[in-house]
Amino acid sequence: MGIARIRFKFEEWLDAFGRLVKFSGEIVRGVYFGRVITFFGEALRQSGVLIIGSAVVLWTMMFFIGLQCGIEGAYLNRALGSPAYAGLFTAWCDLREVAPYAFGWMMSAKVGTGIVAELGSMRINDEIDALEVMGIDSVLFLGATRLLAAWMVLPFVYIAGIGGSFFASYFAVVQQVADVSSGGYALIFWLFQNPPDLLFSLIKAMFMATGVVLVACYYGYHVTGGPVGVGVATAKSMVANIAIVHLVAMMGTVVFWGTNPRAPIGG
Amino acid sequence: MNFGSRAYEGVREFLAETGEMVILTGKTILSALKPPYPYGGEFVQQFLFALKLCWFPLMVATVAFGYGAPGLQAAQVTSLFGTVDRLGGFFVLASIREFAPFVTAIVTAGVAGTAITADLGARKIRDELDALAVLGVDAIKNLVVPRFLALILITGLFNVYALMLGVSGGVVATVVFHEPLGPFWATFFNNASVADLWGSLIKTTIFGAIISIICCYKGMSAKGGAEGVGRAVNEAVVMALITVFAFNYVFTQTLLATHPEITQFR
Numbered sequence: 001m002g003i004a005r006i007r008f009k010f011e012e013w014l015d016a017f018g019r020l021v022k023f024s025g026e027i028v029r030g031v032y033f034g035r036v037i038t039f040f041g042e043a044l045r046q047s048g049v050l051i052i053g054s055a056v057v058l059w060t061m062m063f064f065i066g067l068q069c070g071i072e073g074a075y076l077n078r079a080l081g082s083p084a085y086a087g088l089f090t091a092w093c094d095l096r097e098v099a100p101y102a103f104g105w106m107m108s109a110k111v112g113t114g115i116v117a118e119l120g121s122m123r124i125n126d127e128i129d130a131l132e133v134m135g136i137d138s139v140l141f142l143g144a145t146r147l148l149a150a151w152m153v154l155p156f157v158y159i160a161g162i163g164g165s166f167f168a169s170y171f172a173v174v175q176q177v178a179d180v181s182s183g184g185y186a187l188i189f190w191l192f193q194n195p196p197d198l199l200f201s202l203i204k205a206m207f208m209a210t211g212v213v214l215v216a217c218y219y220g221y222h223v224t225g226g227p228v229g230v231g232v233a234t235a236k237s238m239v240a241n242i243a244i245v246h247l248v249a250m251m252g253t254v255v256f257w258g259t260n261p262r263a264p265i266g267g
Numbered sequence: 268m269n270f271g272s273r274a275y276e277g278v279r280e281f282l283a284e285t286g287e288m289v290i291l292t293g294k295t296i297l298s299a300l301k302p303p304y305p306y307g308g309e310f311v312q313q314f315l316f317a318l319k320l321c322w323f324p325l326m327v328a329t330v331a332f333g334y335g336a337p338g339l340q341a342a343q344v345t346s347l348f349g350t351v352d353r354l355g356g357f358f359v360l361a362s363i364r365e366f367a368p369f370v371t372a373i374v375t376a377g378v379a380g381t382a383i384t385a386d387l388g389a390r391k392i393r394d395e396l397d398a399l400a401v402l403g404v405d406a407i408k409n410l411v412v413p414r415f416l417a418l419i420l421i422t423g424l425f426n427v428y429a430l431m432l433g434v435s436g437g438v439v440a441t442v443v444f445h446e447p448l449g450p451f452w453a454t455f456f457n458n459a460s461v462a463d464l465w466g467s468l469i470k471t472t473i474f475g476a477i478i479s480i481i482c483c484y485k486g487m488s489a490k491g492g493a494e495g496v497g498r499a500v501n502e503a504v505v506m507a508l509i510t511v512f513a514f515n516y517v518f519t520q521t522l523l524a525t526h527p528e529i530t531q532f533r
Contacts, residue, residue: 113500243327
């Protein structure tokens with residue numbers, strides 16, 4: 001692979017990235033300036049689709065992650081000789097780091113690829129062109145309504161999922177490994193978190209969700225190449241989404257907890 | 268249709284699908300072992316394809332995860348106690364035992380798995396699979412087996428790569444906290460054990476098997492034209508992630524409970 005080819009690849013990538021940002025800007029403007037209110041009914045329908053189709057899957061994933069955090073926390077703290085402090089590990093694992101990751105992964109797997117498949121098949125069946133012909137702003141009708149639906153519904157889904165992962169950690173630490181009593185676990189668990197942590201975690205998750213929805217809309221809206229193209233675009237959107245989810249999560253950690261551990265230890 | 272019968276239908280469909288996947292797994296393993304072995308070329312091609320697609324997302328994902336989650340957060344707790352050198356020991360748990368395997372699984376399922384489903388799904392709806400059957404070519408031997416073997420091998424190899432990059436995230440976190448790296452490596456190698464590494468490798472190869480079977484099955488059973496391929500990819504990646512995490516929980520729990528020596532902090 002010569003230099004020219006690398007340069008070509010890089011330019012191609014940069015070009016695609018620019019288009020993605022421009023398209024995302026269009027969608028976000030549509031929601032931010034309230035033009036999407038015209039299609040509020042469609043946004044409500046999309047919210048319903050999110051709740052019925054995706055909420056349970058998201059919760060399942062976050063539940064498994066909670067179990068995982070629980071057993072790792074229990075065994076780590078047993079090894080350190082402080083089994084009562086398993087709550088410190090699970091509180092941070094669930095709330096700050098891994099549950100948002102699980103949410104992001106499942107968002108890109110379930111909601112993201114779902115949107116690409118749906119919009120992509122609309123594109124190759126010429127339904128998007130039909131919308132344009134009827135004088136409907138298709139970016140607003142297809143993209144902005146989905147983003148608005150995500151913003152309306154996902155905070156609640158996410159907080160419920162966090163609750164699920166808390167329960168799962170409790171189950172793994174107290175009921176399964178059983179090194180610490182229920183009350184002793186709860187004391188440390190609730191000591192090492194407070195409402196601002198939940199808010200930061202929610203902000204992190206919502207940035208991930210927004211990124212996933214925007215990327216998915218971009219890939220779905222610009223599908224080319226028939227039925228095969230839909231599959232290829234769906235697969236490609238996962239690549240971009242995985243990178244976005246991880247970068248957002250890392251940036252969130254750096255911004256919210258990077259210089260201030262927010263832990264009740266010492267001064 | 269009332270809720271009861273809908274739930275019944277859903278459960279029945281799920282069980283039928285699971286059964287078919289188990290059958291596909293058995294057939295794939297048998298067909299991989301029984302001669303003839305015509306899948307060599309396709310195997311190499313699939314391996315290189317997955318390598319080409321996955322290496323960059325894997326790098327971004329593992330470094331970001333290693334720096335953010337176990338790196339910064341654990342460094343903060345340990346720096347409150349003045350023992351940031353213990354981060355090395357923590358990374359054995361965090362990176363080798365936990366997140367390197369599952370980030371590898373996420374990236375492989377999300378990138379290579381979706382590509383496999385899209386590819387096989389496209390062949391299915393263009394009736395190419397039926398054409399192969401008419402020509403007397405065994406689709407399982409020629410399409411599923413090479414993908415199965417390629418993903419098993421590549422997730423195992425990616426795991427090594429992922430845990431090195433994940434630990435490098437921890438190195439960055441240590442440097443950010445202005446700590447020397449010597450103690451980090453000392454506690455890391457004190458705590459690292461062969462059982463951990465083998466557990467991690469076996470776990471990821473099984474992840475690879477799960478992902479390849481689910482993605483091949485979903486691709487080969489795609490139906491319903493254009494929308495069908497997209498929907499197959501969607502279902503495949505969701506199912507692969509949930510199955511991988513459920514399996515991960517059972518595996519980790521068994522490993523930790525049966526090998527008490529790896530849970531000792533040294």
